[in-house]
Amino acid sequence: MSQLPVVAAAMPGEMDKPLISRCLVDSDGSLAEAPSEAPRVGILGSGDFARSLATRLVCSGFSVVVGSRNPKRSAGLFPNAVQVTFQEEAVSSPDVIFVAVYREHYSSLCGLSDQLTGKILVDVSNPTEQEHLRHHESNAEYLASLFPTCTVVKAFNVISAWTLQSGPRDGNRQVPVCGNQPEAKRVVSEMAHAMGFMPMDMGSLASAREVEALPLRLLPGWKVPTLLALGLFVCFYAYNFVRDVLEPYVQEGKNRFYKLPVSVVNTTLPCVAYVLLSLVYLPGVLAAALQLQRGTKYRRFPDWLDHWLQHRKQIGLLSFFCAALHALYSFCLPLRRSHRYELVNLALKQVLANKSHLWVEEEVWRMEIYLSLGVLALGTLSLLAVTSLPSIANSLNWREFNFVQSTLGFVALVLSTLHTLTYGWTRAFEESCYKFYLPPTFTLTLLVPCVVILAKGLFLLPCLSRRLARIRRGWEKGSALKFTPPTDNAPVEKTSHV
Ligand SMILES: Cc1cc2nc3c(=O)[nH]c(=O)nc-3n(C[C@H](O)[C@H](O)[C@H](O)COP(=O)(O)OP(=O)(O)OC[C@H]3O[C@@H](n4cnc5c(N)ncnc54)[C@H](O)[C@@H]3O)c2cc1C
Ligand SMILES: NC(=O)C1=CN([C@@H]2O[C@H](COP(=O)(O)OP(=O)(O)OC[C@H]3O[C@@H](n4cnc5c(N)ncnc54)[C@H](OP(=O)(O)O)[C@@H]3O)[C@@H](O)[C@H]2O)C=CC1
Numbered sequence: 001m002s003q004l005p006v007v008a009a010a011m012p013g014e015m016d017k018p019l020i021s022r023c024l025v026d027s028d029g030s031l032a033e034a035p036s037e038a039p040r041v042g043i044l045g046s047g048d049f050a051r052s053l054a055t056r057l058v059c060s061g062f063s064v065v066v067g068s069r070n071p072k073r074s075a076g077l078f079p080n081a082v083q084v085t086f087q088e089e090a091v092s093s094p095d096v097i098f099v100a101v102y103r104e105h106y107s108s109l110c111g112l113s114d115q116l117t118g119k120i121l122v123d124v125s126n127p128t129e130q131e132h133l134r135h136h137e138s139n140a141e142y143l144a145s146l147f148p149t150c151t152v153v154k155a156f157n158v159i160s161a162w163t164l165q166s167g168p169r170d171g172n173r174q175v176p177v178c179g180n181q182p183e184a185k186r187v188v189s190e191m192a193h194a195m196g197f198m199p200m201d202m203g204s205l206a207s208a209r210e211v212e213a214l215p216l217r218l219l220p221g222w223k224v225p226t227l228l229a230l231g232l233f234v235c236f237y238a239y240n241f242v243r244d245v246l247e248p249y250v251q252e253g254k255n256r257f258y259k260l261p262v263s264v265v266n267t268t269l270p271c272v273a274y275v276l277l278s279l280v281y282l283p284g285v286l287a288a289a290l291q292l293q294r295g296t297k298y299r300r301f302p303d304w305l306d307h308w309l310q311h312r313k314q315i316g317l318l319s320f321f322c323a324a325l326h327a328l329y330s331f332c333l334p335l336r337r338s339h340r341y342e343l344v345n346l347a348l349k350q351v352l353a354n355k356s357h358l359w360v361e362e363e364v365w366r367m368e369i370y371l372s373l374g375v376l377a378l379g380t381l382s383l384l385a386v387t388s389l390p391s392i393a394n395s396l397n398w399r400e401f402n403f404v405q406s407t408l409g410f411v412a413l414v415l416s417t418l419h420t421l422t423y424g425w426t427r428a429f430e431e432s433c434y435k436f437y438l439p440p441t442f443t444l445t446l447l448v449p450c451v452v453i454l455a456k457g458l459f460l461l462p463c464l465s466r467r468l469a470r471i472r473r474g475w476e477k478g479s480a481l482k483f484t485p486p487t488d489n490a491p492v493e494k495t496s497h498v
């Protein structure tokens with residue numbers, strides 16, 4: 001690298017300045033020619049990305065030259081300040097050249113090899129999912145292999161042409177940068193900074209594949225938990241449909257289909273929320289049981305358990321979502337017209353039967369208690385949801401976070417269980433509550449949570465909790481033995497994250 005452009009001079013101290021003020025706007029509204037001392041940047045390609053990038057660069061105080069196979073056709077698409085010319089001409093003077101061309105056309109640039117010698121090439125490309133799977137080497141490494149005399153830096157692929165145009169205030173500001181040459185990486189990082197983005201050093205070009213995979217991900221980690229929640233919803237909905245709608249229709253010819261939108265949903269959602277919540281705390285119990293049984297924490301958990309432990313956050317947030325919807329639906333129950341008719345009909349019946357006072361003390365207390373417990377459970381869950389926001393999580397230390405997630409989360413599970421039990425009351429034992437011999441829905445949901453609560457209680461027993469604490473501090477069963485035959489020792493495997 002003979003000479004590096006002086007980008008630092010163009011770097012604004014703060015990034016929050018209004019973007020447009022740094023644009024050089026002519027009286028006619030078009031972008032004016034940047035001052036000649038501005039650092040010069042080249043762009044190969046004249047597509048959507050090239051256009052947005054050129055505009056952004058000019059606005060950030062760079063002088064931009066675009067290399068196109070057909071400059072006449074392309075020139076009209078760029079601001080006046082951008083020089084659009086043939087590829088050979090465009091790459092001759094700048095030291096940094098963006099390659100805004102698709103991977104399959106990289107080889108068509110090989111004719112420029114000599115002019116490009118010693119320059120920094122910035123690879124901005126994004127592979128499609130199929131391309132990413134087909135090629136084992138990243139686009140950036142492929143570019144580097146085509147131009148061995150250049151320094152390739154991977155950057156800006158996570159930024160859409162739209163974000164470049166509208167300014168970094170919408171959308172993601174982080175720009176992962178990787179490359180083998182620290183100096184080249186610094187130059188590109190400073191350019192990103194000058195354009196209002198936050199460069200993030202991702203190491204050498206070997207990480208380019210990982211960087212290229214970033215925009216391919218759509219909410220990673222949510223697929224399995226979402227499918228789980230949907231599956232539970234479908235099962236419980238079908239079960240409740242049979243019990244609450246089909247049974248009265250078949251047995252008594254009663255039309256209860258009005259229950260489908262609100263009532264059946266509000267019997268289904270809380271069950272999904274409750275089961276999901278118990279599934280958040282079940283793997284921790286299984287992990288502890290496994291550690292107790294093995295007498296060591298230095299053995300990897302089976303894959304399914306490891307995977308499950310890693311998806312607890314998503315499962316927990318889905319549980320919170322369903323619980324919040326359940327609360328909203330519950331508030332809507334008395335708003336329904338069907339509810340009003342039922343009240344009036346009940347009142348009429350009372351009058352006809354000449355009864356004046358309807359008040360069942362037990363029912364009143366049951367409802368007061370289960371509603372209060374439900375509100376408390378949802379309130380506790382909201383604390384967990386709030387602390388899972390990165391900005392809040394970052395402001396808590398490890399113990400505080402763990403207290404909210406582990407202890408308060410368990411409290412929420414206990415409160416939800418009490419809410420469900422007080423709601424259910426004695427109905428699990430009343431024959432009239434069994435429709436088609438199917439038990440009331442809440443009884444089905446109680447199994448897993450009760451197992452989790454009992455197991456947690458069991459692990460609090462001094463004998464078990466002391467042993468567990470020792471194991472988690474690194475103590476191993478049998479490690480007191482001085483001479484263990486080597487064949488008896490399982491190979492030391494990777495420790496899991498729990
Ligand atoms: C609404 C909501 C939001 C959530 N958000 C998040 C989130 O943002 N991030 C997240 O990770 N989870 C989140 N969860 C999931 C869940 O709250 C956490 O995974 C929680 O930590 C699980 O607690 P646990 O007690 O079951 O297990 P753990 O905390 O894994 O462990 C159980 C106990 O063992 C101890 N322990 C475990 N391993 C060791 C060890 N190696 N050495 C010493 N002690 C050990 C712990 O201190 C703890 O007391 C969320 C859940 C819900 C409902
Ligand atoms: N659009 C976006 O939001 C983003 C795009 N990217 C990446 O930027 C790169 C360009 O994308 P984009 O601008 O959208 O694509 P376009 O299809 O709009 O532009 C590609 C440009 O490549 C040039 N080119 C050079 N050589 C060839 C050739 N042999 N055959 C065809 N075209 C050639 C063409 O310019 P000319 O005819 O003037 O030579 C063409 O305009 C891609 O690698 C993409 O992955 C990355 C992040 C976001």
Ligand code: HEM
Binds near residue numbers: 377
């Ligand atoms: C503001 C908070 C809450 C309110 C107001 C509330 C209210 C209610 C009401 C009114 C019912 C009876 C529904 C019906 O008549 O069909 C109910 C049932 C139930 N709730 Fe809640 N609840 C709350 C929070 C929660 C939470 C956080 C959970 C668990 C995560 C939960 C789990 C359940 C379960 C499992 C049932 C039994 C559903 C059935 O089998 O019919 N609730 N709740």
Ligand SMILES: [Cu+2]
Binds near residue numbers: 221307310311
């Ligand atoms: Cu996973």
Ligand SMILES: [Fe+3]
Binds near residue numbers: 221224307
């Ligand atoms: Fe997964």
